Amino acid sequence: MALSISARYRATGIFLATAGFLGLWVASWEGLINVYRIILPAHTLPDGAYPYPANFWDVNAVFGMVSACMLTIGATMVFLAKEPDEYFYKIRLEAIQFAVIAQFLVGLIAFAYFYFTPGYQMENTFQGILGMASGTFLVAYALRYYAGTYFNADQD
């Protein structure tokens, strides 16, 4: 395991990956406009509408890219961090196998669903399908890993 980094980076990696995932989600739904509403309330129009500031899309794009980098770096740190012992390496391998299969199945099912829906236009759908599959990988990995190491290891 020459590539493994210290186990203390695991917690940092989990934090970075979670924050990056949330940031990417917020950026993809233009959620930053709500932050503008909070920090610049004077820009609210009399009817309650809030016009997008001139630099909104630049800020949103940078926010999305930084979040994607955080997600990538965090996930890398998690997967390169050392495990306590050989049993945890086995669980990690099983969790990765499980997550890859889950990711593939979700992506395939989502693609088939949209592809065979009559009249549905597939443009702009691939990104969503890839995002859903990637999210499935992270969730399936976390569930399988912690099921194997904590919930399935009874105390004597």
Next chain:
Amino acid sequence: MTQAELAELVDVSRQAINAIETGKFIPSAVLAIKLARVFGKPVEEIFILSEEPSPVGVEV
């Protein structure tokens, strides 16, 4: 001896000891020898080769 105490003696997690006891995990030769030393017995007295369902059974 509890799982946690045994785990500390052989420098692994309690979950690993639990998984070995329940037959979910077959330890490496190094860990098997460490466990055997703790109990003062040969490895083959602690880990028994069986046919089914798991290739290695354990008596701890």
